[in-house]
Amino acid sequence: xxxxxxxxxxxxxAYIETHLVPALEKEGVPASLYESMKYSLMAGGKRxxxxxxxxxxxxxxxxxxxxxxxxxxxxxxxxxxxxxxxxPAMDDDDLRRGKPTNHKMFGEATAILAGDALLTRAFSLIAxxxxxxxxxxxxxxxxxxxxxxxxAGATGMVGGQMADIEGExxxxxxxxxxxxxxxxxxxxxxxxLRGGGYLAEANESQMRALTHYGFCxxxxxxxxxxxxxxxGDEKQLGKAVGSDADREKATYPSLLGLEESKxxxxxxxxxxxxxxxxxxxxxxxxxxxxxxxxxxxx
Amino acid sequence: xxxxxxxxxxxxxAYIETHLVPALEKEGVPASLYESMKYSLMAGGKRxxxxxxxxxxxxxxxxxxxxxxxxxxxxxxxxxxxxxxxxPAMDDDDLRRGKPTNHKMFGEATAILAGDALLTRAFSLIAxxxxxxxxxxxxxxxxxxxxxxxxAGATGMVGGQMADIEGExxxxxxxxxxxxxxxxxxxxxxxxLRGGGYLAEANESQMRALTHYGFCxxxxxxxxxxxxxxxGDEKQLGKAVGSDADREKATYPSLLGLEESKxxxxxxxxxxxxxxxxxxxxxxxxxxxxxxxxxxxx
Numbered sequence: 001x002x003x004x005x006x007x008x009x010x011x012x013x014a015y016i017e018t019h020l021v022p023a024l025e026k027e028g029v030p031a032s033l034y035e036s037m038k039y040s041l042m043a044g045g046k047r048x049x050x051x052x053x054x055x056x057x058x059x060x061x062x063x064x065x066x067x068x069x070x071x072x073x074x075x076x077x078x079x080x081x082x083x084x085x086x087x088p089a090m091d092d093d094d095l096r097r098g099k100p101t102n103h104k105m106f107g108e109a110t111a112i113l114a115g116d117a118l119l120t121r122a123f124s125l126i127a128x129x130x131x132x133x134x135x136x137x138x139x140x141x142x143x144x145x146x147x148x149x150x151x152a153g154a155t156g157m158v159g160g161q162m163a164d165i166e167g168e169x170x171x172x173x174x175x176x177x178x179x180x181x182x183x184x185x186x187x188x189x190x191x192x193l194r195g196g197g198y199l200a201e202a203n204e205s206q207m208r209a210l211t212h213y214g215f216c217x218x219x220x221x222x223x224x225x226x227x228x229x230x231x232g233d234e235k236q237l238g239k240a241v242g243s244d245a246d247r248e249k250a251t252y253p254s255l256l257g258l259e260e261s262k263x264x265x266x267x268x269x270x271x272x273x274x275x276x277x278x279x280x281x282x283x284x285x286x287x288x289x290x291x292x293x294x295x296x297x298x
Numbered sequence: 299x300x301x302x303x304x305x306x307x308x309x310x311x312a313y314i315e316t317h318l319v320p321a322l323e324k325e326g327v328p329a330s331l332y333e334s335m336k337y338s339l340m341a342g343g344k345r346x347x348x349x350x351x352x353x354x355x356x357x358x359x360x361x362x363x364x365x366x367x368x369x370x371x372x373x374x375x376x377x378x379x380x381x382x383x384x385x386p387a388m389d390d391d392d393l394r395r396g397k398p399t400n401h402k403m404f405g406e407a408t409a410i411l412a413g414d415a416l417l418t419r420a421f422s423l424i425a426x427x428x429x430x431x432x433x434x435x436x437x438x439x440x441x442x443x444x445x446x447x448x449x450a451g452a453t454g455m456v457g458g459q460m461a462d463i464e465g466e467x468x469x470x471x472x473x474x475x476x477x478x479x480x481x482x483x484x485x486x487x488x489x490x491l492r493g494g495g496y497l498a499e500a501n502e503s504q505m506r507a508l509t510h511y512g513f514c515x516x517x518x519x520x521x522x523x524x525x526x527x528x529x530g531d532e533k534q535l536g537k538a539v540g541s542d543a544d545r546e547k548a549t550y551p552s553l554l555g556l557e558e559s560k561x562x563x564x565x566x567x568x569x570x571x572x573x574x575x576x577x578x579x580x581x582x583x584x585x586x587x588x589x590x591x592x593x594x595x596x
Contacts, residue, residue, distance in 0.1 A: 029452040033460040037452065084414060087387075089406035108387035112410070113460050116382060116417065117452035123421040124447020127440045138436035142425045145443060149422020154327040154335065154415035162331040162411050 005288040009051070015064075016050045016071060017042070023072040023125055029117075036106040036114035037121075040079050044097045046296075048221075049074040049192040052289065056196025056210060059276075059284030066136060069129035070144055070195050073122035077152050078188060080118035083111050085161065095239070122148070136199065144195050151191035160184030172250035178219070185225075186218025209279040213286065216272035217293045223265045224294060226251035230258060236298045269294045303586040307349070313362075314348045314369060315340070321370040321423055327415075334404040334412035335419075338377050342395045344594075346519075347372040347490045350587065354494025354508060357582030364434060367427035368442055368493050371420035375450050376486060378416035381409050383459065393537075420446070434497065442493050449489035458482030470548035476517070483523075484516025507577040511584065514570035515591045521563045522592060524549035528556060534596045567592045 020041050026034055050071030057067045086093040086101040087108060093101050103111035123145060130141040150156055160183025167180060193214035197207045228237060229244045230253050244251045252261040272290045276282060318339050324332055348369030355365045384391040384399040385406060391399050401409035421443060428439040448454060458481025465478060491512035495505045526535060527542045528551050542549045550559040570588045574580060 025451075025453050027453070029457050030460040030464065032464065033452055033457060080414075084410055087410065089385075089410060109463050110460065112382055112385065112387060113456050113463075115414070116378075117456040119414065119417055120447050120451030120456065124444055124451060127444035127447060131437070131440050131444060138440050139429070142429050142436050142439050146422055146425035146429060149418050149425060153323075153418030153422060154331055155323050155325070158411050158415040158418065159327050159331060162328040162408065165407050165411075166328065166330065 005292060008285055008288070009292070012051050012054055013047045015054070016047045016075070019068050019072055020075060023069070023076075024121065032106065032110055033113060033117060036102060036110045037118055039105060040083050040096075040102045040114065041076065041118065043099055045075075045078075047075060048293075049078055049188055052189065052192040052214075052286070053196040053199070055285045055289055056193060056202070057200045059281050059286055060197075060200035060202060060206070062200045063135070066133070066199050067196060069125050069133075070148075070199060071192075073126050073148065074188065074192055074195070076118045076122040076125070077148070077157075080115040080122075081152075081157060081161070083115040083118070087111060090161075090165070119152075140198050143198050147194050147198070148191050151187040156183050156187035156191075160187065167250065169248070170250075172255075174255050177250050177252070177255060181222040182215070182218065185222050186215060189218040189221065190214035206279045206281070209275045209281070212275040213272045213290070216268045216275070217290055220265050220268040220272070220290075221293050223252045223261055223268070224296065226253055227258065227261055227265070228297070233297060265294055303590060306583055306586070307590070310349050310352055311345050314345045314352070314373070317366050317370055318373060321367070321374075322419065330404065330408055331411060331415060334400060334408045335416055337403060338381050338394075338400045338412065339374065339416070341377075341397055343373075343376075345373060346591075347376055347486055350487065350490040350512075350584070351494040351497070353583045353587055354491060354500070355498045357579050357584055358495075358498035358500060358504070360498045361433075364431070364497050365494060367423050368446075368497060369490075371424050371446065372486065372490055372493070374416045374420040374423070375446070375455075378413040378420075379450075379455060379459070381413040381416070385409060388459075388463070417450075438496050441496050445492050445496070446489050449485040454481055454485035454489075458485065465548065467546070468548075470553075472553050475548050475550070475553060479520040480513070480516065483520050484513060487516040487519065488512035504577045504579070507573040507579070510573040511570045511588070514566045514573070515588055518563050518566040518570070518588075519591050521550045521559055521566070522594060524551055525556065525559055525563070526595070531595060563592055 021038060024034065024037055024041070053067040053071040053074065054064050057064055082096060083102045085091050086096055087103055094104050095101060102114060106114070126141060126144055130136040152158065160180050163180045164184055167176060190211060193210040194207065197210045202210060226244065229241060229251065232241050234241050252264070256264065269290050273287055276284065276286055319336060322332065322335055322339070351365040351369040351372065352362050355362055380394060381400045383389050384394055385401055392402050393399060400412060404412070424439060424442055428434040450456065458478050461478045462482055465474060488509060491508040492505065495508045500508060524542065527539060527549065530539050532539050550562070554562065567588050571585055574582065574584055
C-alpha cells in the first residue's frame with residue numbers, strides 16, 4: 001500500500017500541477033503580478049486539498065476532470081493564505097518550502113496584490129469553468145462557491161488565522177487551540193471534501209461521511225504538524241524543528257504530551273476511515289490518504 | 299434635477315447602508331476581525347458602485363431588493379481594496395475619508411486579514427443570497443461571480459493597482475495612464491453596470507449600452523479625480539489638493555492640461571448618456587448619476 005500510495009500521490013500531483021498554471025490568466029495581467037502569482041502557486045507543496053477533491057470524484061466513480069477547476073481554486077486559496085501569512089506584518093517568514101517567500105522575491109506590495117489576485121481568481125475560475133461545463137449544474141456551482149467562501153473567509157480560514165495571531169504569547173487551552181486549528185487548517189480540507197461531494201453528486205449520507213472525514217483529517221493534520229515540530233527531521237520538513245517550543249506556542253504536545261497527542265491522532269484517523277467505510281467507500285483512495293496525513297514526515 | 303438628485307443619493311445611500319452590516323457574518327468570527335471589517339465598510343464613501351446596481355434595476359423596472367447582495371458585494375470589494383491600498387507597503391496612508399485608516403486603528407495584520415475576509419465574503423454573499431432567491435436563476439448568479447472576479451482580479455482592479463505602483467516615479471504616457479485607470483477604477487464600475495444588467499435581465503443591446511456607459515463614467519470619474527486634485531476644496535475632499543503634482547504623478551491635467559481634461563470629461567459624460575438614450579433609458583436615474591460623476595466636488 002505504501003508503494004501504491006506513493007505512486008498515487010505522484011501521479012495526482014503531476015496531474016494537478018499540469019492544470020494550475022493554465023488556470024491563471026496571463027493576457028492583460030502586469031507581468032510582475034503574473035510572475036509573482038505563478039511563483040508561489042508552483043513552489044511545491046503536497047497538493048493535499050486538490051488531491052482530496054479528485055479522490056472524492058474517483059470514489060464516487062465520476063470523471064476526474066470535473067473536479068479540476070474546483071481543485072485548482074482550492075490550491076489558489078491555500079497559496080494566497082501562505083503568501084499573506086508570510087508577510088512581515090504577519091509571521092514574517094523569509095523561507096517557505098526552502099525557497100524565498102513571495103515578498104522576499106517580489107516585494108511586499110506585489111505579494112499583497114498577488115495574494116488578493118489568487119483569492120479572486122479562485123472564485124472566477126470556478127464560475128467561468130463550470131459555466132462552460134454542461135456536466136455541472138449552475139446550482140452546484142453556486143453551492144461550491146458558497147461552501148468555499150464560508151470555509152475560507154472570516155468564519156473559516158481567515159478567522160482561524162486571526163485567532164492564531166491573537167493567541168500569540170498567551171496561554172491557550174485545548175478548546176482555543178482546537179478553534180484555531182479547525183478554522184485555520186481544517187476548514188479548507190472540509191471544503192475540499194464537501195465540494196468534491198457536490199461535484200460527484202454524493203447523496204446525503206455520503207455527504208455527511210465526507211464532511212466528518214474532513215473534520216477528522218483536518219484535526220489530525222494539525223496534530224501531526226505539531227508532533228513533527230517536536231520530533232521531525234529538519235531536512236525533510238524544510239523548516240526548523242523545535243520552533244514551537246522556542247516560541248512557547250500552544251501545541252497538542254505542549255498541552256497533552258507527545259504520547260496522548262499520538263493516541264488522539266490515531267483515533268482521529270480511525271474515525272475518519274470508519275465514517276467512509278459506513279457509506280461503502282472503504283475501497284477509495286481516501287482511506288490511504290487518511291493514513292498519509294498521519295504518517296507524513298513533511 | 300440637482301435637488302432631486304441630492305434626495306436620490308441620500309435615499310439610496312441610506313438604503314444601501316442599512317444592508318451592509320447585516321451582510322457581514324458575525325457568529326463564529328473573532329470580534330477584532332469583525333470590528334475591523336465593519337469599521338472600514340461603514341466609514342462612509344459615495345456608495346457609487348452599489349448605487350449603480352440599484353439604478354440599473356430601477357431603469358429596467360425590476361425590484362431593487364434583487365440587487366442588494368450584489369451591490370453589497372461590490373462595496374465590500376471596493377472597501378477591501380482601500381484597506382490594502384492604504385497599507386504601509388502600498389500607499390502608506392494614515393487617513394481615509396478623514397478617519398484613521400484600518401491598519402492605524404487595528405494594526406497591519408488585522409487590516410490584511412479584514413481585507414481578505416471582505417473580499418471572500420463578497421463572493422459567498424452573492425452565492426448564498428441568490429441560492430435562496432427564486433427570482434434569480436443560478437446561471438445568472440454564476441455569471442455575476444465570473445464578471446465580478448474578472449473585473450476585480452489580476453485582469454481588472456488588482457492589475458490596475460499593480461500597474462499604478464510600478465508606474466510610480468516614472469514618466470507615463472496617456473496609454474499607460476488610461477490602462478491604470480480603466481482597471482483600477484473603471485472595471486469595478488463596469489462590473490456594477492453589467493451585474494445590474496444580468497440581474498435586471500437586460501437584453502443584448504441594453505447590456506452593450508450599460509457596459510459602454512460604465513467604461514465612459516469610469517474614465518470620467520478618474521479625470522474628475524485628477525481635476526479635483528488640482529482645483530478642488532481640501533475640506534470637501536478630505537485629502538490634500540496638489541498632492542499629485544507634488545509627487546510628480548502622471549495625471550490627465552499633467553499630460554493634457556486642465557482645459558483639455560475638462561473637455562474630455564464633458565465628452566465622456568455625453569457619450570455615456572447617449573449610449574443609454576439609444577436603448578430608451580433616457581429617463582433613468584443613470585442619466586443624472588452620470589452628471590454627478592462629472593460635477594462631484596469630493
